[in-house]
Amino acid sequence: MSTSGVEGYELSTDPDRLDVDLVHHRLKRVMLSTLDAHEVYSKVGFVPFPHPENLMLLNPAQCSDAPQN
Template structure:
């Protein structure tokens, strides 16, 4: 999937178009939800991207980037009261904040 958003930027899920080191740098350095996330974790996420899983939906959590993600097709969840969360064990680098 590719979506044009802010002028000069493009969202893409094509692994061949992604600079994995740069993709790793941004969240692991600046995003509260991924501080310290390992490069290997990001590489696995890019390699095992969502397409092969034939998912019905993708859920995204953001504090302040709603407009950015809406340009990629994300919409507000219709019934957030129906959601539940199971946190991974302590020490996992995918732990939720």
Template sequence: MDEDAKRLDFARLHDWLTNSYWSPGITCDRVERAAAGSSLVVGAYLNDLQVGYLRVVSDRATFGWIADVFVDADHRGKGIATTRMRFALDHPQHQNLRRWVLATRDAHDVYAKCGFSPLPNPERFMILKPRGGQ
């Protein structure tokens, strides 16, 4: 596991994310731009094969959003996601943030292990999906 963006296998990331429920059809260019604009990217590797990914979008002062947490199907259930989550949460540039958020459809138990819980006041949150945003 490391945070070296040069080591990321963008073809593999694109394949994972374009087939995920949260980013269907995302372009490889958009995957690369999302990584470049993130405050932290974390890859998980078995030898030289990338088996996982996570990125953080943060102002490094008050807020952190964890996005694109993915573990290759052949390597799930081994603690890879939890280890990367803890790495991101404990990273020196993210200390003392006031709030972390993420969205998930099916991995609530994974994130609960790291201290996440459902939004206490979901009615306070809103979303905007611009037409060209896909």
């Protein structure tokens, strides 16, 4: 099983494929945002972020110097 990602990327939820996919891409960590699939992803090893208060988000489109359309 897999879920569609952004811009054509896919993340397999098959536990036998997940590690192979991560090694192939040389990823050390993967962060995931989901509204309702916590149980699905916990089965393949995802855990809640230990300190969510340390995370910040930047939306470049909302920066003061972003190009205006």
